[in-house]
Amino acid sequence: MDHELNVTYITLDGYVEVNKYRHVYFAVMLAAYVLILCSNFTILCIIVSHTNLHEPMYVFIAALLINSVLYSTMIYPKLLTDVLSKKQVISYQTCLFQWFLYYFLGGSEFFLLAAMAYDRYVSICKPLQYPTIMTKTAVGVFLLLAWLLPVCMAAVPIVLSANTKLCSLTFKGIICSSAVQKLHxxxxxxxxxxxxxxxxxxxxxxxxxxxFTYARIFIISYRSCREVWTKAAQTCLPHLLVLIYFSCLVTFDVLIVRLDANFPKSVRLIMALQTVVCHPLFNPVIYGLKMKEINKHLKSLLRKMVKRCWTVGFSCNNKAEM
Structure with missing residues (x-):
């Protein structure tokens, strides 16, 4: 490649022995991508198709699932192409787009979790005022802010970095993030x-x-009857698990950039796979298993699918015997 191309293209140096395990990488990532799409769309379809789930809490959950699908769809085709290629390279413009997407959807997730926390606070601590506070307009405003504010904030560093000269063309990762600044x-x-x-x-x-919101919820719930405490635990625990897990991933990313930490390549790869594989699967699994109403509809759907498969199989066997 000539000098211009060398400046334009960045080598992704985050894989461990990709030439030796490229088919393993491809199989794992393809399976993960299919699972991500199936699991997230399944929960989304359950929320959309059941009117009793058209409540603010489930609307925010659906928004989180849409974020996971959007992020995965934008990232996985490039990852699958990379592991099958002899050289893992990415244009600087595409790298900036991945950086933008990573922080736009990451910021959106935190804002959506905050909106969900407020929704739970009003539902548990101010149940009589809930219908007048969490209206459709209020939910729409929360969703708009949860997507619009991160878009604006994520766009600024991308614009500032667009024409920055690069002195290094090797990025220690498999997807671009703010660590790209270390190439400037x-x-x-x-x-x-x-x-x-x-x-x-x-x-x-x-x-x-x-x-603060969950502290208030648990204090008020603890002082109330057992039924209120049980409701608070059932609805708040999944959100807290998602928050803790995602916060750990973001903290690691901040440590890489801010502290200039020299983590081993294997550790970087494991954390990157946590971001692109585990986290998009974490939301549907947690909300599918821990949210009572979603879990009930999910079990009903699985029973119907098993029954239909059993009926089709039984019908085929009878035809074969005839």
Whole structure:
């Protein structure tokens, strides 16, 4: 490649022995992508098709699942192509787009979890006022803000980095994130300061809000009857599990960029796979198993599918005997 192409294209150096295990990588990622689409769309279809699930809490869950599907659909085709290629390269423009997508959807997830925490607070602590507070308009505003604010905040560093000169063309990862800044010839102070501000707005503020809200919920529930405490535990525990897991992934990403930590390649790969494989599967599994109403409809759907398969198989056997 000539000099211009060398500047334009970045080598992804996050895989461990990809030439030796490329078919294993491909099989795992393809299976994960299919599972992600099937599991997320299954829960989405359950929420859409049952009117008793057309409540704010389930609408926010559906938004989280849409985020997972969108992120996976934008990322996986490139990953599958990379593991089958002799060289894992990506254009700088595509790398910036992945960076944008990663932080837009990541910030959106924190805001959606904050909206869900507020919804649970009103439902459990102010049940009589719930219909007047969590209206369709209010839910629409929460959804709009949860997507619009992260888009605006994620776009700024991308614009600032678009024309930045690169002194290194090797990225230690399999998907681009803010760690791309380490490839820049000049470390932008403005970009670092903005990154801290965006981190506070996208992660720290929502996490503190969620912690305060759930603390209030558990205090009030503990002082109330057992039924209120059980309801709080059933509906809040899945959100807390998702929040803790996602916060750990984001914290690792922040450590890589801010502390310039030199993690081993295998550790980086494991954490990257957590982001692209485990996290998009985590939401449908947690909400499918832990949310009582969704779990009930999911079991009903599985019973119908098993019954239909059994009926079709039995019919085919009878025809074969005839």
């Amino acid at each position: 010839c000049v470390k932008s102070v403005l970009l670092r300061i903005y990154g801290l501000v965006a981190l506070g707005a996208n992660m720290l503020f929502p996490v503190l809000f969620i912690a």
